[in-house]
Amino acid sequence: MDRRDLQQTLGRLLGPAEAEVDCDTCFDQLDRYVELEVEGADADAAIPGLRAHLAGCPACAEEHESLRALVAAERTD
Numbered sequence: 001m002d003r004r005d006l007q008q009t010l011g012r013l014l015g016p017a018e019a020e021v022d023c024d025t026c027f028d029q030l031d032r033y034v035e036l037e038v039e040g041a042d043a044d045a046a047i048p049g050l051r052a053h054l055a056g057c058p059a060c061a062e063e064h065e066s067l068r069a070l071v072a073a074e075r076t077d
């Protein structure tokens with residue numbers, strides 16, 4: 001069992017405290033989420049559950065950080 005499986009198992013055991021997307025959905029929506037975030041739009045309202053997923057998933061959180069840095073850098077010039 002890798003770390004991600006463990007997280008998902010724990011998530012199931014603990015039950016959904018709030019709606020949360022899974023890694024596949026996170027991956028699909030992350031580009032859009034980051035765009036909205038960098039624009040200053042309400043990314044959490046547009047894509048519910050994604051922030052909750054990032055909080056509990058180190059792999060996606062890391063992806064989110066690097067993507068946000070990339071998008072922010074593209075917008076500075």
Ligand SMILES: [Zn+2]
Nearest residue numbers: 023026057060
């Ligand atoms: Zn994830």
